[in-house]
Every structure is written in structure tokens, then in C-alpha cells.
Amino acid sequence: MKTVDAKIIVDRVTKQFDAGDPERDLALKDVSLAIADRQFVSIVGRSGCGKTTLLNMIAGLLHPSQGEIRVNGVPVTAPGPERGMVFQQSALFPWMTAIDNIEFGPKNQGVDKVTRRQQAQDLIELVRLRGFEHKYPRELSGGMQQRVAIARALANDPDILLMDEPFGALDELTRSEMQQELLRIWQARQKTVVFVTHSISEALFLSDRVIVLSPHPGRLRADIAVPLPRPRKRTDPAFMALYEEIHSAIF
Amino acid sequence: MNAQRWQHGLWVSWLGVIVVLIVWQAVNSFEIVNPRIFPGPVSVLETALTRFPLETLLGHISASLMRVAAGFALGAGLGITLGILAGWYRIFGKMLWGPIEILRPIPPLAWIPIALIWFGLGESSKIFIIFLGAFFPIITNTYKGMATIDPMLIRAAQTMGVRGLKMLAQIAIPAALPDIAIGIRVGWSLSFGSLVAAEILAAQEGLGYMIMYARELGEINVIVYGIILIGVLNLATDFLIYEFLFKRRLRWHFGQR
Amino acid sequence: MRSSEGIPGGAARPTRRARRRIPDWLYGLGTVAALLALWEFASVQGWLGTHQLPPPSKLAGTFQQLLERGFPRGLTADVHIWATLWRIIRGYALATTLALPLGILIGASPLLDRATAPVITFARSVATISLLPLAVAWFGVGEETRIFLITYACFWIILTSVVDAVKGVPAVYIRAAETLGASRRQIFFQVMLPASLPRIFAGMRVALGVAFLVIVAVEMIGTVTGLGALIMEARTFYRSDIAVVGMIFIAIIGFAIAKVLDIAERLLLPWASSLDEVQR
DSSP states (O other), rough: GGGGGGGEEEEEEEOOOSSSHHHHHHEEEEEEEETTTOEEEEEEESSSSEEEEEEEEHHSSSOOOOEEEETTTEEEOOOTTEEEOOOOOOOOOOOOOOHHEEEEHHHHHTOOOHHHHHHHHHHHTTTTTTTTSOOOOSSSOHHHHHHHHHHHHTTTTTTTTEEESTTTTOOOHHHHHHHHHHHHHHHHHHEEEEEOOOOOOHHHHHHHHEEEEETTTTTEEEEEEOOOSOOOOOTTTHHHHHHHHHHHHOO | OOHHHHHHHHHHHHHHHHEEEEEEHHHHHTTTTOOOOOHHHHHHHHHHHHHHHHHHHHHHHHHHHHHHHHHHHHOOOOOHHHHHHHHHHHHHHHHHHHHHHHHHTGGGOOOOHHHHHHHTTTTHHHHHHHHHHHHHHHHHHHHHHHHHOOOHEEEHHTTOOOOHHHHIIIHHHHHHHHHHHHHHOOOOHHHHHHHHHHHHHSOSSSHHHHHHHHHHHHHHHHHHHHHHHHHHHHHHHHHHIIIIIIIITTTHHHHHO | OOOOOOOOHHHHHHHHOSSOOHHHHHHHHHHHHHHHHHHHHHHHTTTOOOSSSOOHHHHHHHHHHHTTTTTTTOOOHHHHHHHHHHHHHHHHHHHHHHHHHHHOOOOOOOHHHHHHHHHHHHHHOOOGGGGHHHHHHHOOOOOOOOHHHHHHHHHHHHHHHHHHHHHSSSSHHHHHHHTTOOOHHIIIIIHHHHHHHHHHHHHHHHHHHHHHHHHHHTTTTSSSSHHHHHHHHHHTOOHHHHHHHHHHHHHHHHHHHHHHHHHHHHHHHHTTTTTHHOOO
């Protein structure tokens, strides 16, 4: 893939913290990768490999100590609505209803009331939460909260969706349901997705490409393409072979 | 880089204090407020160092501290004991809850007239007020601590054959300790406040008395000095409780991750 | 001063199925009734001096006297209650108006927070009552002194609560808002402030409780109106029955204030409990 086509370019990024802990301070060292438009890329690795740090830098919440991250050719300096983010703890604003949460981004971008309400309603439909739009987050289950979180991130119509272990707090059944939901939404909306997860199986189920980072310091260990047609079966031999490959890259 | 950040934090705090002191002294020196009723930090410091012989000062301080200690000990002893019993024996707890809820909203100082009638003008009435200050927060928090013990802990212990009083002593009470500690901290601060008030209203010795007497003599410096001294004592004792009770003994609950 | 918590069950003891569900509050009520009866009985039998602790029967009469004739002559119960409440309202309102904006400012600025922290910690440790002689020197024995003391006590409590509340807003909410394209100003008003409200409210409840505590003490000097003054006057005239009835009034008002705050919180912040789940 030509780098000039790439949606997201991570260019020799190093991240150094200084919390006084030499082992954890060098979070990422000289990481480079390119992600194409509308690609679904997962980042996996053991705890401490820097995958969340990398995601936060693409989001613009953190800055590289060295190197640069470019989106659409432009260096990332701050967070913004064109890079929507979904967090593990949903981070829905508890004092707003589901639909108010979704409207938050557009409202602050100056979109008028009628338009944004309509758009939010469409997103509610997309994530299949019709009837729940006026509920408060605490009245929704974990899976539902994450659906709202995804809808909220999509409300600004970002090109890129950054997801930080969004299904990590869900039980296995809900989690697998949400994985399918996410694929459906992705195929409907055609976004570039960068998805951080602990689960190799989840990464393989969802992505076009799996990036493996190794910890201490965080480095690019492997970049594995997943050319399997979707929907994928975990029992498929090709799936299992890739699983082994990724597993041995991590351990 | 690390040391730099630390310094950045600390000197800002010192700067804040210095600014306040400068403004304080300025208000006094430039007579923005009548200096006879608003002494500057310098003159208060001077008074602090020269006005009282050390033994008189220590006399006041120890009189006050002994009162609080006595009242607090009673309040804590009774409060913790009853709180544990009320939390463990549900029926007792529900029965006790009524009178406690009714008496609790009454501020300790409101009891002064009754206390004086019951105990006369001596030490007991003051100790009673201080006792009340400590008692209610402590019993409330102890009860809450006992009542909100994670049932999982109990069940786990049961599967290991723990029963009855052993359960109470080895599982329930330790589990309730964080809340009890909170009660102790609040109770102490309330006791301290009640002490000062009680001394201001009726005493012959102690820090509150020192302030009141200074007022009669018109010694504004001593009043300010006394106020600051009480504040410092309050801060110091609270710090001790926090350090030793919360951060050390109860590190397993309140400690940093 | 907190409102009554729900009666906890002894989760520690194995539950036994009750044959009849006796509501918890009935136990409390029953005990109180039993104690009152015992009290009356002891008084009638002469075990308790009627001066030491006047029996409920006498107190009922005193209650009525206080409502009708008043004590001292002409100052009925409602006058006292209102005097106390009005002082609390003024002091509390003043403290809130000063502490809220200041607290938000300090909470939102790490520099200001560090600069003011030692001063605030100290000022908060000063026993409000110890300021009484100083306040008298400054403002005399009038209402200003009393209002000043209430304001002082409430101010520091509200201030520290607001600062802690603002500082304690979970960082993930801010991050989420940033990735949704909100500006600093939008984040401040639409995220930080609502997220701080529950803790601010909790602090304001504590402050109200403390206001109540302080006012009763403060009214004992220099005034004849107010519940604190009432019980002090009662003592001067050896009317222990009035002192006790006064205390009962204080208890009732205190309880009522706590209940009102409970309801206010539930109405204004129906979403509040979920905030705890995100705190990590």
C-alpha cells in the first residue's frame, strides 16, 4: 500500500513518559505504520505494550515525544470530531439521556436542533436502540451503553473511529453480539477503524489487519493481514492458523 | 525533570501562604482596618512568644486536650460498642435506631443548659458535651460499617467453618473498620469544636477560656493567637489521625493503588 | 448531620424468614414510645426529679405554652424558629454565593489549587466558635456577628467540596468530550459542571448541617430570639422544661432540613448514582 494513500500514518513515533518508573516510561519506541482508508485494523499485545497510548496519540489526546502522526497528510495536534473515539467504560455523560449524549458533538459544532435530532434518531436506529433514546445511561445495560457510545462517536460523521477495548467490560455473550453489531455498522458506514483489544479472537473476527505490539518498550512486532471473507467462523482452520500465528507473535 | 515538577508544586503553595501574610500585614500597617481590632501577623507572633510563660500555656493546652480526650474516649467507647452491637444484633439495632435518630440532629451545644442542670458547673458537664459530639457520628458510622459488610465475605468465612462470635471478631469488625475510622475522624473534629465552644461559654481553664478572658481584657493579640493555636491543634490532631489510622493501620482500604 | 439512612439489615447474620414483616420504623417508634412511658412512670414514682428531667406530661403543657404565650413573654415558638432559620439562610446563602464561583475557579486551575491549599486547610481547621470573641470585637453583639460566623463555617466546607468536586471529575468524560469536538468552554459548562454537581451537593448538605450546629451555639450569646437563645434563657430562669422542649424543636427543625435536602437532591439530580460507577 502506497503511503500516500494511507489514511493514518504513524511515522517513527516514540513516546516517553517520566513518571519515574524506568520500566514503564518508554511506552513506545520507533513505531511506524500506515492504515488505509476504510480499513479495519486491530492492535493487540500484552499489557504495557503501549496500544492504548498509541490510540490516544492518534486521537490527539497525547503527543509523541518523537516522530509524528498524520491523518489525511495533516499532523495530528489535538483531539477532534473527525477522529471519533469509543472508550471501554462507555464514558456516556450520566446526566444526559442517550439521545442527548449522541447529539452532544453536533450540538457543539453548531448543527441546528432539527437536523441534529433527525441525525441522532437515525443513529439510534442504526445501533438498534429504538425506544431507548430517552433513557439515562444508568438505565441501560452495558451492551446498550456501548451502542450509545458508538452512536455518539459516529454522530460527528468522523472518517476514523478509534476504539479502546470497547467490549472489554461486557460479558462474553453480549460481547460477541456487539462484535457482530460493530461489523454491521462498519459495513453500513464505511469508516476507518482502529480497534485496540486484548482478545486475539476478537481481533481476528473483526479486522482486515492485526498489528501486534510487544511491551517494554512498545515496538511493532508483527503486522498480519487477515484476508478471510466475512462473516468469519472461529472454527475455520484458516482462522485458527492465523490465531496461532498471532499468539506466537505475542508470547 | 521529576524534581522540577515537585518544586513547581511546592513553592507555589509556599507563595500562596506568603502572599496571604503580606496582605494581612499590609491591611494592618496601612490601617485599612482599625489596628486595635485587627492586629498584624508580626504583633501576634510577638505576643505568642512573650505574653505567656510556657507553663501557663501548657496548662491551658493540656486542660483542653484532657477534656477532649476524656469526652472523646467516652463517646468513642460507647459509640463503637453500641454501633457494633446494633449492627450485629439486628433487632437491637432497629430498636436503638429510633431514639438515636431523634437525638442526633440536636447539636451538642444545645445540650449545654440541660448538661449544666444535670452535672453542675464542673468538668463533667463539659466532658458530657464533648462526649455527645463524638458519640453520634461514631455510632452512626459504626452502625453503617457493620450493616454494609460485603455478604460475600461472610459467606466465604462460613464455608471455612467460622461462626458466631468468631465471625464477629475476625470478619465483621475488621470489615467495618474503615467506616468506624471515618466516624472517629468526624467525631474527633466535632468533639474539638464542641470543646472550644464549651470552654468559651463556661470554663476556668483551657484555650477557649484563654480567648474569652483575653476579650475581657481587650487583648486582641491574644485572641487571635488563641484562635490560631486552636486551629493548629485541630489540624495537627487530625493529621495524626489521618496518618496513623488511615494511611498506616488501614492502608489496606485507604491506601494508594 | 445526615438524614436517616435506610435501616440496614444485618447482612452478617443468616437471614431467617420472618413470619410477619414488621416494618423497621415501627421498632424505632415502639422503642421511643416505650422510653417515653418509662420516663413518665419514673417521674411519677419520684425517681426522677421533675426539675432534672420534666416528664412528658409536663412537657406537653410547656409545648403548648411555648406555642401560645411564648417564652420569654411574647416570644412564641414560631418567632424563635424563624429567627434561627433566617440567620441560617442568610449566612448559608452568603457562603454559597462566595464559595461556589471561587471553588470552581480553584478546582479548575491546578496552580490556584496548589497556591491556596495550605491557606484553605488552615482556615478550615479554625474552630468557628473560637472566632466569636473576635467577631464581637469587629461587629459588636448584633446580627452581623452571628451571620458572619455562620458564613465562615459554611464557606470553607462548601469551598473544599466544590474544589474536590471539580478536581474529581473523571478524566474520561473530558477526553470523551474532546474527541467529540467540544471547545474548552463547552467542556467546562456542559461536562465539568454537571459532573461536579453530586459532590457539590453533598458538600452543601454537610455545610447546612454545620450551619445548624453553629447557629445554636452562636445564639447563646447576645440575643433573646432563636432556638439557641431560647434554651439559654430557659436555663437562666431554671425552666428545664423549656430547655427540653427547645431541644425538641431543634431536633425537629434539624430533621426537617435534612429531609428537605434529600428531596431536593432526588429532584435535581436523578441521575446521580451512576457517577460512582465510572470512578476508577
